[in-house]
Amino acid sequence: MSLQHRADDRVAGPEDRRPLPPSRPHRISTDAEAIEVARVVAARFADGAAGRDCDRILPWTEIEAFTASGLGGITVPRAYGGADVAHATLAKVFAILAAADGSAAQIPQSQFGVLALVRAAATPDQQARIFEAVLAGHRIGNAGPSRNGKAITQVETRLASAPDGHRLTGTRYYSTGALFAHWIPTRAVGPDGQPLLVWVRRDALGVRVVDDWQGFGQRTTASGTVLFEAAPIEDGLTIELAPLAERPALFGPVSQLVQAAIDAGIARGATEAALDFVRTRTRPYPFTVETITEDPHLLGEVGRLEVDLHAAEEVLARAGRTLDRIAAAPVTAQSSAEASVAVAEAKILTTEVALEAAERLLELAGASATRASYNLGRFWRDARVHTLHDPVRWKYHLLGDYTLNGALPARHQWN
Numbered sequence: 001m002s003l004q005h006r007a008d009d010r011v012a013g014p015e016d017r018r019p020l021p022p023s024r025p026h027r028i029s030t031d032a033e034a035i036e037v038a039r040v041v042a043a044r045f046a047d048g049a050a051g052r053d054c055d056r057i058l059p060w061t062e063i064e065a066f067t068a069s070g071l072g073g074i075t076v077p078r079a080y081g082g083a084d085v086a087h088a089t090l091a092k093v094f095a096i097l098a099a100a101d102g103s104a105a106q107i108p109q110s111q112f113g114v115l116a117l118v119r120a121a122a123t124p125d126q127q128a129r130i131f132e133a134v135l136a137g138h139r140i141g142n143a144g145p146s147r148n149g150k151a152i153t154q155v156e157t158r159l160a161s162a163p164d165g166h167r168l169t170g171t172r173y174y175s176t177g178a179l180f181a182h183w184i185p186t187r188a189v190g191p192d193g194q195p196l197l198v199w200v201r202r203d204a205l206g207v208r209v210v211d212d213w214q215g216f217g218q219r220t221t222a223s224g225t226v227l228f229e230a231a232p233i234e235d236g237l238t239i240e241l242a243p244l245a246e247r248p249a250l251f252g253p254v255s256q257l258v259q260a261a262i263d264a265g266i267a268r269g270a271t272e273a274a275l276d277f278v279r280t281r282t283r284p285y286p287f288t289v290e291t292i293t294e295d296p297h298l299l300g301e302v303g304r305l306e307v308d309l310h311a312a313e314e315v316l317a318r319a320g321r322t323l324d325r326i327a328a329a330p331v332t333a334q335s336s337a338e339a340s341v342a343v344a345e346a347k348i349l350t351t352e353v354a355l356e357a358a359e360r361l362l363e364l365a366g367a368s369a370t371r372a373s374y375n376l377g378r379f380w381r382d383a384r385v386h387t388l389h390d391p392v393r394w395k396y397h398l399l400g401d402y403t404l405n406g407a408l409p410a411r412h413q414w415n
Contacts, residue, residue, distance in 0.1 A: 098265025143183025
């Protein structure tokens, strides 16, 4: 059975809006085309972004536009019909999108982390099914970690045998993209106690996606709750994760690269918003200069911000190129560690510049920029919430331990 969308057995709650059935999107074929298309989609994201954030209007049409553009399939291997773009291109695409709308850009990021995991852990038959589905317009969401337990890595979601196959039961949170998805992969424990990535149809009986996200930033990501209540699982759609413990791969660095790119994009969006506001609305401090663009203190701050932003963007691009080089050969424990280190460096700088740029936006633009009608505070709220995705302090620890002691970073989705 192929990964096809079926609407005959769906159950929806009153708050449970469903995505449109998949339709085959445009097929992107080159890195250059991916970047060009990203700019077109970014213009769509930017239109109305402030209003969507203010009123918490979910970007349904914007996500449909993203999918129709073909960007969702740009990392599918060429052997399966995809563009298989460079990691550096993937980072640039997400930075472009996040500069337009940090929330809308966050929604599809789960798909690329999952596809990297599919490359590393799925069987050839599973890869063929999943990659074909993505190129046919299916979106992949995410059912995130549990809230209970001592660690976010603790998995309480269970896959159990049933007379008619297998059933999945559990509750997952922070499920970015699930509301908009056609498939919701989630980590679970199998009947034998082994870790699995289980693929669940969004419209299957027993699946409920609740839009209960309450973060003060990235307000329209709908990163809420997913409930699985004896949800049926199709044969062949469970991926064994235990072998990854002994097999180096790049799914962690790829996931982190995308997160760093979103931070870089938020920083770029905040910087551009600051410059536009200063040029068009900000008045100079009384008795100092004739025009605000002559203010020597402001010029110095703008110069420093540009340096920090360019540095973060370049280290992000370098991390992407590092992953491209490593991916061109069999991945080893050492090269996997090198990838994690490169992405950690980018994550540190993009985190810092996203927070800096979002704060400087209001400082440079002045008191009038705080008016609710402009909603410029969304850049800081998005930066503050997204940069908490994983603690950047542990990136410093990773780098220090690797540099001083030669310790290889742990291999997981946050490294």
